[in-house]
Amino acid sequence: MSARIDDLLSRMTWAEKIGQLSIVFRPDPDDAAALVRKGLGSTFWPPSADATNALQRVAVEQTRLGIPLLVGLDVIHGQRTIAPIPLSQAAAFDPELVRALAHLAATEARSGGVTWTFSPMADVSRDPRWGRVSEGFGEDPWLTSLLVAAMVRGYQGDDLSAPDAIAATAKHFVGYGAGEGGRDYNGADLSERALRAVHLPPFEAAVRAGVASVMAAFTSVSGIPMHAHRHLLTEVLKQEWGFDGVIVGDAEGVANLVPHGVAEDLADAVRQAYAAGLDVEMGGSPLSLDAAEIAPGRLDPARVDDAVRRVLATKEALGLFENPYVDPTAEITTPDAASRTLVRAAAARGSVLLHNDGSLPLAAPRRLLLTGPYATSTDHLGAWVQYFGARAGSVADELRDRRPDLDILVEEGVDFLSPTDAGIAAAVRAAREVAVAVVLVGEPSALSGEAASRSDLRLPGRQEELIRAVAATGTPTVVVLVTGRPLVVAGWIDEVAAAVVVWHGGTEAPAAIVDLLLGDAEPSGRLPMSFPRSVGQIPIPYAHENTGRPASTGGTLTAEHHDVGLHGPGNVQDKYSSKYLDLPLGPQFSFGHGSGYARFSHGAPEVSASVFPAEGPDDETVTTVSIEVTNLADRRGDEVVQVYLRDVVASVTQPVRRLVGFARRTLDAGESATVSIALPREVFALWAEGWRVESGAFELHVGSTLATTQAIAVEAR
Structure with missing residues (x-):
C-alpha cells in the first residue's frame, strides 16, 4: 500500500473508517451531502457530471481528510449508447467485441463521473427460467471465463486512472446462477466439485484479469448465505486466489441475512458480513446502527483496517486523489456515429440463425408483411438500462426509411401479453397478399433481468397463435425472435421457413434487424445457452x-x-x-448451434501433437488443432470453428463434451483458410480434490456445431 493510504488510515477515526465501508443508494442531494460530510465513502451516480462534481467537492473540500468518493452505477451493457445484452454479446463468440463494447460503456460513464460499475456478471447460468441469464454469458464455464476477462479489460483498460476506465465488479460470487427452480434470490446446494468445475472458474478468470471488485451473491450456497460465507469470500477469493480488491455486497444483501435466518438482527448481520470478508456494504446499514453495535469491540479492528485499505487503494488506482472531478463540458450524453456503428454491428454479430430454408435474406420482394408486437415496438434495449440510455426506434420505421420502394404492410396482430387474438385475422388476410411475411415476436424487456423468473418459457400472450396462423396461409414466414433468454419454440419452429434470434439488441437493434433481413449483415452468432424443448427438461446443458x-x-x-x-x-x-x-x-437447439447465410465446408482436423505430457505449466500449449475451412457461398460470411473435449476415461464422471476452444473467421466467397486453435494444458484438467490432468485418452471434436463435429484423438502421458 502507498504511504498516502498508510497515513490516512493512521489518522482516521473509527466512524470515518466505517463510513468508507458503505455505499448508499441515491439519496436526494442534501441528504447525500450530509452523509458525505459524515464520512460516507461511496455513492451511486447523482446523475450528471455537474452533480457528481458537486458531491465530490463536498467529500474533498468539506471533510476532515478530503477522501474522494467512489461513484457507482449499474453500467451493464451501455451508459448512453446501449449495446446488446450480454447474452447476445456471448452469442457472438468474440472476446474482442465484448472488450470493445465494455470500453465504450466505460468511456461514456467515466465522462459523467462514474468510476465503478457492477458488471460483468460471471454467473454460469443453466436455467433459462432465471431472468438474469440476460445479464450473463450463458451456460458454459470456459466461454464465460473468456468473456468475463474481456469485459474486465474493456472497462478497466491498462490504467484505471485513465479518463476512459472504470472499476469493474465480477458478480455474483458465487452460485447465483444455480438457484433452485430458476427463482431469483433462491438457494443453491452445490458440491465443492460443482463450484470448482462450473461456477468458480469465471470469477478466477476475472481475478486474473485484475478485476477491481467482486460482488457477493444474494443466494446461499449449501446453507450459508454468500454475504456471510467466510470460506468462499476470504479463504478462496482473498487467500487462495490472492484477490486484493474490494468485495462489495449486493443491494441489502447484508440485511437479508436476517430473513435468511442466520442473523438475529441487522447489527448481527453487519458483524457477520464483515467478519466473513465483505468490504463494502450496499445500502448503508452500518450507518443506520447505533455506534455501540459496531464498535471496535464488536468488529475486528484489523478486519476493518483491511477493508478500508482495499477501498482507499481502489480510489488511488482510479486517480481520484489527484483528479476527483470530471470536465462537465466533455460529458458524453448522446451516442455518436462511431458508437452507433459499433453496437449495430454487435447486434447483428450476436444474432443466431436457428434454421433457414433459403427465405433469408429476403430476396427483394415487392410486397411484404411485418406483423407481431416487435414490428412497431421500440422496446429493444433489454434489462438493466438506465432511463437516460439512448432509445431505439422500430423495425417498421427503419425498413420504411431504408427501402421506400417496398410495399410494406404492417399489422400488429397481437401485443406482448394480451389474451386477445382480435388482430390475428387481419394479419392472416395481409399474409395472403404478400410474397413473404415477417413475424417479429418475443419477450418485452420487463420479462427479463432481475426478479423476472418465469415458469413458462413459451412466447407470452397469443404470439404463438399468430405465428401458426400466418404460416398456415402458405406464405413463406420468417420469425424474428427478440428475447432476453432461451425460449421454448417447439410449438411453432417447424412451421416457419426461417427463424433468427436477435435478443434485446440495444439502441441500434432495429437497424441491425433490417440489416439481417436484407442480407446487409450475417446472423453469424452461436447459441451461448441451449434452447429446451420443454420447461420440463430444464436444466438441459450440453x-x-x-x-x-x-x-x-x-x-x-x-x-x-x-x-x-x-x-x-x-x-x-x-x-x-x-x-x-x-x-x-x-434440447431443441444446443449450445453452439447456429449458422449464417454463407455455407462452409470443413476438411479433416489435424493436431500438432497427438501425445503430450500430463504435467507441466497450465498455460503451456500442448497441442494445436488445425482445420481447413472453405466458404462455399457466393457471399462473404463468418464461420465459428468450435473445439469440444471428451475425456474418455477419468477418475470422476465428466461432461459428455465441453468447449475448450473456438475461432471466428471471415471468409470471402470461395475463399479457403486453415483455422488453428491452440489448446493449453489447463483445458484438459479435471477437478478431483484439486485440478490435474490425468494420463489417458481424450477426443477433440471439431466443427461448426456440436452436431457436425469431427473427432480426433490425443493422449496425455
Missing part, C-alpha cells in the same frame, strides 16, 4: 455428465399411446435409459 445408462433413442409417448397407459407405450426400445418418455433426446 455439458451434462455421463450416465451409466445413456439413451440412444428419444421418447415417443404420444396421444396414440394414452389408451395403453404408462406400462406399455410404443417406445419400449431403449426404455431403461436416461431420457423422457415423451420427448426426443437433447
Whole structure:
C-alpha cells in the first residue's frame, strides 16, 4: 500500500473508517451531502457530471481528510449508447467485441463521473427460467471465463486512472446462477466439485484479469448465505486466489441475512458480513446502527483496517486523489456515429440463425408483411438500462426509411401479453397478399433481468397463435425472435421457413434487424445457452455428465399411446435409459448451434501433437488443432470453428463434451483458410480434490456445431 493510504488510515477515526465501508443508494442531494460530510465513502451516480462534481467537492473540500468518493452505477451493457445484452454479446463468440463494447460503456460513464460499475456478471447460468441469464454469458464455464476477462479489460483498460476506465465488479460470487427452480434470490446446494468445475472458474478468470471488485451473491450456497460465507469470500477469493480488491455486497444483501435466518438482527448481520470478508456494504446499514453495535469491540479492528485499505487503494488506482472531478463540458450524453456503428454491428454479430430454408435474406420482394408486437415496438434495449440510455426506434420505421420502394404492410396482430387474438385475422388476410411475411415476436424487456423468473418459457400472450396462423396461409414466414433468454419454440419452429434470434439488441437493434433481413449483415452468432424443448427438461446443458445408462433413442409417448397407459407405450426400445418418455433426446437447439447465410465446408482436423505430457505449466500449449475451412457461398460470411473435449476415461464422471476452444473467421466467397486453435494444458484438467490432468485418452471434436463435429484423438502421458 502507498504511504498516502498508510497515513490516512493512521489518522482516521473509527466512524470515518466505517463510513468508507458503505455505499448508499441515491439519496436526494442534501441528504447525500450530509452523509458525505459524515464520512460516507461511496455513492451511486447523482446523475450528471455537474452533480457528481458537486458531491465530490463536498467529500474533498468539506471533510476532515478530503477522501474522494467512489461513484457507482449499474453500467451493464451501455451508459448512453446501449449495446446488446450480454447474452447476445456471448452469442457472438468474440472476446474482442465484448472488450470493445465494455470500453465504450466505460468511456461514456467515466465522462459523467462514474468510476465503478457492477458488471460483468460471471454467473454460469443453466436455467433459462432465471431472468438474469440476460445479464450473463450463458451456460458454459470456459466461454464465460473468456468473456468475463474481456469485459474486465474493456472497462478497466491498462490504467484505471485513465479518463476512459472504470472499476469493474465480477458478480455474483458465487452460485447465483444455480438457484433452485430458476427463482431469483433462491438457494443453491452445490458440491465443492460443482463450484470448482462450473461456477468458480469465471470469477478466477476475472481475478486474473485484475478485476477491481467482486460482488457477493444474494443466494446461499449449501446453507450459508454468500454475504456471510467466510470460506468462499476470504479463504478462496482473498487467500487462495490472492484477490486484493474490494468485495462489495449486493443491494441489502447484508440485511437479508436476517430473513435468511442466520442473523438475529441487522447489527448481527453487519458483524457477520464483515467478519466473513465483505468490504463494502450496499445500502448503508452500518450507518443506520447505533455506534455501540459496531464498535471496535464488536468488529475486528484489523478486519476493518483491511477493508478500508482495499477501498482507499481502489480510489488511488482510479486517480481520484489527484483528479476527483470530471470536465462537465466533455460529458458524453448522446451516442455518436462511431458508437452507433459499433453496437449495430454487435447486434447483428450476436444474432443466431436457428434454421433457414433459403427465405433469408429476403430476396427483394415487392410486397411484404411485418406483423407481431416487435414490428412497431421500440422496446429493444433489454434489462438493466438506465432511463437516460439512448432509445431505439422500430423495425417498421427503419425498413420504411431504408427501402421506400417496398410495399410494406404492417399489422400488429397481437401485443406482448394480451389474451386477445382480435388482430390475428387481419394479419392472416395481409399474409395472403404478400410474397413473404415477417413475424417479429418475443419477450418485452420487463420479462427479463432481475426478479423476472418465469415458469413458462413459451412466447407470452397469443404470439404463438399468430405465428401458426400466418404460416398456415402458405406464405413463406420468417420469425424474428427478440428475447432476453432461451425460449421454448417447439410449438411453432417447424412451421416457419426461417427463424433468427436477435435478443434485446440495444439502441441500434432495429437497424441491425433490417440489416439481417436484407442480407446487409450475417446472423453469424452461436447459441451461448441451449434452447429446451420443454420447461420440463430444464436444466438441459450440453455439458451434462455421463450416465451409466445413456439413451440412444428419444421418447415417443404420444396421444396414440394414452389408451395403453404408462406400462406399455410404443417406445419400449431403449426404455431403461436416461431420457423422457415423451420427448426426443437433447434440447431443441444446443449450445453452439447456429449458422449464417454463407455455407462452409470443413476438411479433416489435424493436431500438432497427438501425445503430450500430463504435467507441466497450465498455460503451456500442448497441442494445436488445425482445420481447413472453405466458404462455399457466393457471399462473404463468418464461420465459428468450435473445439469440444471428451475425456474418455477419468477418475470422476465428466461432461459428455465441453468447449475448450473456438475461432471466428471471415471468409470471402470461395475463399479457403486453415483455422488453428491452440489448446493449453489447463483445458484438459479435471477437478478431483484439486485440478490435474490425468494420463489417458481424450477426443477433440471439431466443427461448426456440436452436431457436425469431427473427432480426433490425443493422449496425455
